[in-house]
Amino acid sequence: MVVLAKQAAAAALEQISLVRSPSVEDNFGAGLPVVDLAADGAAREVVRACERFGFFKVVSHGVGEGVVGRLEAEAVRFFASPQAAKDAHGPASPFGYGSKRIGRNGDMGWLEYLLLAIDGASLSRASPAPSPSLRDAANEYVGAMRRMARTVLEMVAEGLGVAPRGALADMVVGDGAASDQILRLNHYPPCPPLLQNLMPNCSPTGFGEHTDPQLISILHSNSTSGLQVALHDAGGDHQWVTVPPDPASFLVIVGDSLQVMTNGRMRSVRHRVVANKLKSRVSMIYFGGPPLEQRIAPLRQLLVAGAGDGEEEEQSRYEEFTWGEYKKAAYLSRLGDNRLAPFHRQPPPVANPLV
Numbered sequence: 529m530v531v532l533a534k535q536a537a538a539a540a541l542e543q544i545s546l547v548r549s550p551s552v553e554d555n556f557g558a559g560l561p562v563v564d565l566a567a568d569g570a571a572r573e574v575v576r577a578c579e580r581f582g583f584f585k586v587v588s589h590g591v592g593e594g595v596v597g598r599l600e601a602e603a604v605r606f607f608a609s610p611q612a613a614k615d616a617h618g619p620a621s622p623f624g625y626g627s628k629r630i631g632r633n634g635d636m637g638w639l640e641y642l643l644l645a646i647d648g649a650s651l652s653r654a655s656p657a658p659s660p661s662l663r664d665a666a667n668e669y670v671g672a673m674r675r676m677a678r679t680v681l682e683m684v685a686e687g688l689g690v691a692p693r694g695a696l697a698d699m700v701v702g703d704g705a706a707s708d709q710i711l712r713l714n715h716y717p718p719c720p721p722l723l724q725n726l727m728p729n730c731s732p733t734g735f736g737e738h739t740d741p742q743l744i745s746i747l748h749s750n751s752t753s754g755l756q757v758a759l760h761d762a763g764g765d766h767q768w769v770t771v772p773p774d775p776a777s778f779l780v781i782v783g784d785s786l787q788v789m790t791n792g793r794m795r796s797v798r799h800r801v802v803a804n805k806l807k808s809r810v811s812m813i814y815f816g817g818p819p820l821e822q823r824i825a826p827l828r829q830l831l832v833a834g835a836g837d838g839e840e841e842e843q844s845r846y847e848e849f850t851w852g853e854y855k856k857a858a859y860l861s862r863l864g865d866n867r868l869a870p871f872h873r874q875p876p877p878v879a880n881p882l883v
């Protein structure tokens with residue numbers, strides 16, 4: 529009987545891996561990096577958090593509750609619609625509705641999602657928004673994410689002493705820049721009860737561990753927990769730390785491209801989602817990438833600034849590539865792969881230290 533039940537649970541999960549269920553001890557405590565974007569010295573705090581952790585929570589962001597609420601309500605409505613109606617907007621290749629399958633190379637998660645392409649300041653005409661109301665809410669939300677991406681990337685430039693302020697922001701949200709932006713709506717149903725009964729200490733992986741390839745990501749979630757980030761100790765071992773959900777805030781996540789452009793000063797953080805035992809998690813994430821032809825290499829001013837008096841300028845830790853090349857390689861990779869590894873000339877020091 530137990531064997532049959534276990535088989536049934538395994539079948540329901542298909543090839544979705546299980547991880548240890550998070551407990552309160554895994555929560556990020558007082559050390560969680562938080563930046564008040566409206567405060568004096570915010571640029572310094574942004575740089576500090578990106579260098580130390582590769583992510584931070586944003587408060588005083590100025591995004592209206594209605595903007596978030598409208599898109600989240602549309603997402604909930606869409607995910608609650610009949611499976612056939614959702615499937616009509618899939619499979620995600622890469623855009624559209626997807627369920628359990630992530631990317632093209634066999635990654636699986638306990639989630640369903642809608643991946644939408646952005647063209648300039650709004651959803652791409654080619655992107656299959658399931659309804660006009662979802663499209664309108666998404667366009668309004670994308671406007672808010674673009675403003676936040678500009679603010680944060682300008683603060684990164686300012687905090688690092690890079691001029692002009694728009695050097696990074698313009699790559700992602702510059703007028704007329706054919707940048708590569710994506711909006712993803714994720715729904716993680718609760719862990720199946722059968723599995724919970726059989727293996728109370730295990731939970732299905734919602735979204736497997738990965739780093740984001742772009743410059744920055746901006747994440748919002750409802751009040752259901754699940755996001756974890758990998759922090760490292762001095763020996764290089766990592767520990768998964770839960771970031772408590774806060775629907776009133778956003779999380780900014782450093783992507784691989786920003787790691788390279790800052791020559792490893794800022795670190796893309798590995799993160800994952802673990803399905804919650806009881807509640808659905810709904811998240812919305814904006815990915816800010818540059819135009820395909822953008823060269824991804826350390827900003828010149830950082831290499832010059834990194835050199836001491838009379839020394840030669842700091843060397844790039846990476847082989848050069850364009851965003852288009854990196855993106856192509858990303859789509860050929862598995863979610864959890866270290867996509868920057870083939871481009872490393874010099875491995876960066878220990879990432880994202882445990883506090």
Ligand SMILES: C=C1C[C@]23C[C@H]1CC[C@H]2[C@@]12CCC[C@@](C)(C(=O)O1)[C@H]2[C@@H]3C(=O)O
Pocket residue numbers: 622630631632633635710712738739740741815858859860861862863
């Ligand atoms: C296995 C995958 C799934 C990928 C592509 C490839 C490797 C990296 C994944 C992500 C991670 C960040 C968001 C995303 C939208 C991106 O740009 O790269 C993801 C994309 C997808 O979910 O389709």
Ligand SMILES: O=C(O)CCC(=O)C(=O)O
Pocket residue numbers: 712714735747749755799800801811812813
């Ligand atoms: O749902 C989340 O909290 C994170 C989602 C994520 O990492 C992604 O969509 O790439």
